Amino acid sequence: MSYRTHHCGELRLSDVGKEVKLSGWVQTGRDFGGLTFIDLRDRYGITQLVFDMDDNAALSEQARKLGREFVVSVEGLVRERTNKNPNRPTGDIEIEVRNLNVLNPAKTPPFTIEDNSDGGEDLRMKYRYLDLRRTPVQRNIIFRSLLGLETRKFLSGQNFLEIETPFLIKSTPEGARDFVVPSRMNPGQFYALPQSPQTFKQILMVAGFDRYFQIVKCFRDEDLRADRQPEFTQIDCEMAFVTREDILNTFEALTKYLFESMIGVTLTDFPRMSYDDALRRFGSDKPDLRFGMEFTEINSLAQGKGFPVFDDAELVVGICAKGIADQYSNKDLNELTEWVKRPQIGAKGLVYVKFNGDGSIKSTVGKFFSDDELRAWGQAMGAETGDILFALSGETEKTRKQLSELRLELGRRLGLMQPGDFKPLWVLDFPLLEWDEDSNRFFAMHHPFTSPKSDDIPRMMTDDFETLKSLRADAYDLVINGTEIGGGSIRIHDRELQSKNFKLLGFTPEQAEAQFGFLLGAFEFGAPPHGGIAFGFDRLCSVMNGQSSIRDFIAFPKNNMGRDMMIDAPSPVEEGQLQELHLRVELD
Numbered sequence: 001m002s003y004r005t006h007h008c009g010e011l012r013l014s015d016v017g018k019e020v021k022l023s024g025w026v027q028t029g030r031d032f033g034g035l036t037f038i039d040l041r042d043r044y045g046i047t048q049l050v051f052d053m054d055d056n057a058a059l060s061e062q063a064r065k066l067g068r069e070f071v072v073s074v075e076g077l078v079r080e081r082t083n084k085n086p087n088r089p090t091g092d093i094e095i096e097v098r099n100l101n102v103l104n105p106a107k108t109p110p111f112t113i114e115d116n117s118d119g120g121e122d123l124r125m126k127y128r129y130l131d132l133r134r135t136p137v138q139r140n141i142i143f144r145s146l147l148g149l150e151t152r153k154f155l156s157g158q159n160f161l162e163i164e165t166p167f168l169i170k171s172t173p174e175g176a177r178d179f180v181v182p183s184r185m186n187p188g189q190f191y192a193l194p195q196s197p198q199t200f201k202q203i204l205m206v207a208g209f210d211r212y213f214q215i216v217k218c219f220r221d222e223d224l225r226a227d228r229q230p231e232f233t234q235i236d237c238e239m240a241f242v243t244r245e246d247i248l249n250t251f252e253a254l255t256k257y258l259f260e261s262m263i264g265v266t267l268t269d270f271p272r273m274s275y276d277d278a279l280r281r282f283g284s285d286k287p288d289l290r291f292g293m294e295f296t297e298i299n300s301l302a303q304g305k306g307f308p309v310f311d312d313a314e315l316v317v318g319i320c321a322k323g324i325a326d327q328y329s330n331k332d333l334n335e336l337t338e339w340v341k342r343p344q345i346g347a348k349g350l351v352y353v354k355f356n357g358d359g360s361i362k363s364t365v366g367k368f369f370s371d372d373e374l375r376a377w378g379q380a381m382g383a384e385t386g387d388i389l390f391a392l393s394g395e396t397e398k399t400r401k402q403l404s405e406l407r408l409e410l411g412r413r414l415g416l417m418q419p420g421d422f423k424p425l426w427v428l429d430f431p432l433l434e435w436d437e438d439s440n441r442f443f444a445m446h447h448p449f450t451s452p453k454s455d456d457i458p459r460m461m462t463d464d465f466e467t468l469k470s471l472r473a474d475a476y477d478l479v480i481n482g483t484e485i486g487g488g489s490i491r492i493h494d495r496e497l498q499s500k501n502f503k504l505l506g507f508t509p510e511q512a513e514a515q516f517g518f519l520l521g522a523f524e525f526g527a528p529p530h531g532g533i534a535f536g537f538d539r540l541c542s543v544m545n546g547q548s549s550i551r552d553f554i555a556f557p558k559n560n561m562g563r564d565m566m567i568d569a570p571s572p573v574e575e576g577q578l579q580e581l582h583l584r585v586e587l588d
């Protein structure tokens with residue numbers, strides 16, 4: 001222990017009188033002529049150092065010259081502070097420094113190393129090592145480490161084995177583009193980085209490992225958003241000899257354990273909702289249940305009254321915002337109308353009905369509907385005096401999406417999405433197949449290894465489009481506060497059924513064999529029934545902390561263009577390297 005006997009968050013009144021050694025970074029310095037105070041920081045906290053001109057002038061001079069972020073080591077005596085700082089765990093004491101050793105000076109950092117830094121995103125990412133010194137970021141990284149530890153603790157306790165799967169694999173089609181890696185030893189051939197360990201974990205079940213998990217990097221070459229990164233981490237799990245019920249129970253228990261142990265939140269039982277109901281009631285397959293504002297379909301009340309916009313619509317649907325009639329002026333309502341008309345939302349307009357406190361009704365469609373008719377809408381939606389109804393209309397899928405956005409926006413504006421409030425939900429029974437207009441073919445909504453619900457298996461062998469669209473998968477998502485935290489399914493474990501599914505997805509038998517022959521082959525050697533789930537680890541961190549960006553929980557994240565600003569990647573490679581890989585790059 002030549003650098004330190006204690007860390008900077010450790011010393012208390014009970015340590016007064018001790019000779020100690022501390023090392024860390026200079027946070028700030030304050031010079032009061034005779035007395036110089038330095039705040040010394042490390043990962044654990046901040047301790048005040050004091051230098052007295054009267055005691056040791058040379059040492060005080062040295063202290064005065066220390067700049068921000070200098071790395072220093074000090075020896076001294078712990079003494080009680082006269083001017084205590086109750087906001088700091090070490091605030092009762094200070095160190096009367098006898099010896100100061102500058103281990104490394106530092107240039108002035110390009111932004112302040114404080115909770116609210118003055119550095120913009122790009123600058124902070126370029127100097128990520130400085131950004132990572134800031135307490136909130138450090139707290140997030142520590143949270144992530146502990147969350148991983150608790151996950152391992154819980155799953156190991158349930159007989160799960162952590163087994164690594166390879167990163168250099170063959171493409172696994174899960175809806176995203178692969179990152180590919182050229183093989184030097186196999187000219188013209190490429191590995192793909194895994195979008196997930198899906199096929200490997202299924203093979204592990206065939207191999208008899210029974211319960212697998214891995215906290216693992218996955219790679220998807222997708223367009224990026226605040227909650228997406230090209231490489232991200234999953235808690236990836238698979239179990240053999242299980243039904244959907246076993247999986248939901250196991251991972252509900254994991255989620256409860258993590259919330260309890262990490263943030264002291266007790267989650268009660270998780271409600272369940274079918275995919276169809278989620279869309280009908282909230283317009284989304286990941287509804288935020290922290291507030292109500294459920295959808296009410298009012299086609300029967302609103303159509304046939306001469307309002308052409310509604311009459312031509314497939315769906316007329318509304319929500320009721322409670323008690324806002326008084327606080328929402330015409331100006332607010334116009335602004336909200338403009339909000340839904342923005343291209344990101346894409347509604348043509350917004351119909352509202354305001355049930356004023358004095359019993360009068362004001363509506364954008366007052367010309368077409370009598371007060372009694374509007375009251376009937378209100379009744380259908382559970383509206384009372386003081387409430388405002390909002391309605392949208394059009395093609396079903398689009399309209400639901402738009403109203404779902406409006407519902408969330410109102411939730412935000414009305415403060416209904418409280419950060420400390422956690423509302424989990426299992427969404428069940430997703431469609432098996434999803435039609436893609438562009439390529440004119442079906443894709444698996446989850447992935448091609450997901451089992452149809454057993455009742456739907458006999459209905460799989462048909463060419464009838466509507467029947468195929470109506471097939472349900474034994475797939476489930478865990479949603480918390482409107483964010484998809486995890487998703488999984490019961491898998492197909494029968495070769496015949498898997499081949500059938502590939503056929504529905506447009507694979508010829510030869511293509512299926514070439515891509516997934518290993519899995520189909522494995523299914524012929526005693527594959528047990530199995531299923532699993534994967535949790536988005538980065539997202540889980542951010543949701544548990546009530547934050548929307550996953551970047552703050554990743555030590556070295558990439559920006560919106562998929563760039564690492566610190567190491568400046570991606571970057572060109574040497575011509576020789578390309579030759580070795582048998583590649584020639586021609587940019588268009």
Ligand code: ASP
Nearest residue numbers: 196198488489532533534
């Ligand atoms: N591999 C799936 C995914 O990454 C999860 C699963 O089905 O277990 O979404």
